[in-house]
Amino acid sequence: MSQEILINVTPRETRVAVVENGVLQEIYIERACRRGLVGNIYKASVSRILPGMQAAFLNVGLVRTAFLHASDITCPATPHESGSVPVADITDLLKEQQHVLVQVIKDPIGTKGARLTTHITIPSRLMVLLPDNPTVGISARIEEEAERARLRRIGEAFVAAGEGCGYILRTAAEGATEEALRCDRDFLGKLWKSIQVRSDLAQPETLIHGDLPLALRALRDLITEGIAKVWVDSWETYQKVQVFCEQFLPDIAELIEHYQGERPIFDLYGVEDEIQRALERQTQLKSGGYLIIDQTEAMTTIDVNTGGYVGHRTLEETIFKTNLEAAQAIARQLRLRNLGGIIIIDFIDMEEEDHRRQVLRALEKALERDHVKTQISGVSALGLVEMTRKRTRESLERVLCEPCRTCAGRGSLKTAETVCYEIAREILREARQFDVQKLLVLTSQEVVDLILDQESDTLAELESFIGKPIEFQAEPLYTQEQFDVVLM
CATH class of the missing domain: 3.40.1260.20 (Ribonuclease E, catalytic domain)
Known part of the structure; x- marks a missing residue:
């Protein structure tokens, strides 16, 4: 399965597209006037504590105050007899005007401010540093038991020799040498110490550490074994990427190429047309069926219809084939549109239990390629598939569009x-x-x-x-x- 990453840069906007076998799978957009905040570390001051919600609002220097729940606060906790660790009361954890080092885990979405945590994580190419949490985690995408055991031994050795820090071995760590992992660990250790020093000297409501710009972040987070080429259409950005790769990602430097064609790279790969289609409510299936995707504040609903597909055998077979194709298309649309939160899928009703099971399995398998964590809760009593997809940033529609000024987002007008x-x-x-x-x-x-x-x-x-x-x-x-x- 051949994958390519396309990096398109203009003076005020950077876009990154992940193309798989010539088909757009994911699109990331970052604008100079509104950069994403996920991963940024701030020195915050506690503005208001809400005991009834077990949460607090913190000022981090943004337009809106950010939200911090008690479960996202690092604290020493004594397990119950059952083995579970209780969440301490918010009033015991924070006081108003207290200064706290926090990290953004969700961008501001709609009218909601950013979501914060004090569980700081600092990622690199191969590992993620967990300050003050001396544990070892292995990416679930690394399936070979022998490799998982090898990485765990290395990680545990790092924890034993470290200063109370833990590590998560990322998917890219599969097959990496111990020396490469040690270099990553040393880099992360130095970065964390510099963050601590800046935090001690900084005033509250100040950005202490910002995550990488999108072009570099894409190389760190999106490069997997299947990536064949990374195209960059800006010479200036290409040079920055080369320097970054030589310093931190030497094993992928040979994949980076500067695109010099006269035709815009997104046009060459049909990305612009795919983005336009991803903003439409209706998505066509090759068979003639279609999906209706409605995004609301509370959830996203996806309705599957046979449309013009009449099949060749029985009605049940026609419905089954439409649902199988829809399962693949839905997984792609979730990634492409970056839909998150609660997602309800209304597949066409199937009478045979085996068909329902196969469609659900097809959806699960298609979602395995998603970088974002997804979870299928099962099928409801009404036959609806309920699932969640972790939401960390705005959907594609929310980034590129605004509510209609005529109908105020209702989608209809009085006659x-x-x-x-x-x-x-x-x-x-x-x-x-x-x-x-x-x-x-x-x-x-x-x-x-x-x-x-x-x-x-x-x-x-x-x-x-x-x-x-x-x-x-x-x-x-x-x-x-x-x-x-x-x-x-």
């Missing part, structure tokens, strides 16, 4: 007929309260046309009832729902 009757009620209300000579209604052209044509009898009755003339004036800047009744 011209509805607005006509609203105007009639408003005229009656104004005529009863005020003594006027006539009334002037300012509204959209569509409403004016409807009133003077199909609703002309209604207008005549209304004028007769209030005993006053009513004039209409079309306002080109008014939306279909807007109107004003002017008393004259």
